[in-house]
Amino acid sequence: xxxxxxxxxxxxxxxxxxxxxxxxxxxxxxxxxxxxxxxxxxxxxxxxxxxxxxxxxxxxxxxxxxxxxxxxxxxxxxxxxxxxxxxxxxxxxxxxxxxxxxxxxxxxxxxx
Amino acid sequence: xxxxxxxxxxxxxxxxxxxxxxxxxxxxxxxxxxxxxxxxxxxxxxxxxxxxxxxxxxxxxxxxxxxxxxxxxxxxxxxxxxxxxxxxxxxxxxxxxxxxxxxxxxxxxxxxxx
Numbered sequence: 500x501x502x503x504x505x506x507x508x509x510x511x512x513x514x515x516x517x518x519x520x521x522x523x524x525x526x527x528x529x530x531x532x533x534x535x536x537x538x539x540x541x542x543x544x545x546x547x548x549x550x551x552x553x554x555x556x557x558x559x560x561x562x563x564x565x566x567x568x569x570x571x572x573x574x575x576x577x578x579x580x581x582x583x584x585x586x587x588x589x590x591x592x593x594x595x596x597x598x599x600x601x602x603x604x605x606x607x608x609x610x611x
Numbered sequence: 612x613x614x615x616x617x618x619x620x621x622x623x624x625x626x627x628x629x630x631x632x633x634x635x636x637x638x639x640x641x642x643x644x645x646x647x648x649x650x651x652x653x654x655x656x657x658x659x660x661x662x663x664x665x666x667x668x669x670x671x672x673x674x675x676x677x678x679x680x681x682x683x684x685x686x687x688x689x690x691x692x693x694x695x696x697x698x699x700x701x702x703x704x705x706x707x708x709x710x711x712x713x714x715x716x717x718x719x720x721x722x723x724x725x
Contacts, residue, residue, distance in 0.1 A: 597661075
């Protein structure tokens with residue numbers, strides 16, 4: 500079945516630093532989504548990508564849909580303490596009927 | 612506006628008992644999804660509803676799991692004869708545009724089976 504490999508598994512950074520994480524897949528996706536999850540909460544949608552090569556920003560967040568349609572990355576610029584949480588990539592294929600496939604998550608810790 | 616809501620937020624039950632988990636999607640969203648999140652397995656798809664029908668039930672782990680949706684809105688996930696391995700966070704999501712739409716998640720129900 501489809502699998503997403505997300506890296507890194509965890510990151511420890513200083514406030515103000517930039518962060519980059521990525522996901523790769525063995526198969527093609529039509530949509531890439533990036534979510535953030537805080538403890539005790541559900542995932543919150545950060546950015547959605549629909550076209551190969553698409554680069555989309557949401558405030559300090561920037562994400563790209565890889566041209567091969569098998570990868571995506573998320574960058575966070577000038578990190579702040581509230582960026583702490585778990586970030587998940589998720590892919591949706593044209594044949595999956597709404598079934599999101601998730602990466603394993605990147606745990607981000609930001610030191611003030 | 613109101614997001615996806617789920618109830619209860621936490622549920623502790625004894626092994627062998629049945630449990631019902633409820634999801635209220637965002638108003639107007641036609642598609643509804645259930646996922647399970649556990650430490651060992653990450654986020655796993657369970658079932659997808661379009662309206663009241665479920666085109667994809669492929670993720671349900673066993674026949675002890677069932678789900679229904681009535682009136683194209685509220686959905687209930689039922690787990691019969693719960694087992695300890697059913698302990699997890701059960702997340703519901705909804706989307707406006709059917710299976711290709713962006714999915715918005717609720718806060719989840721934390722189930723603990725003793």
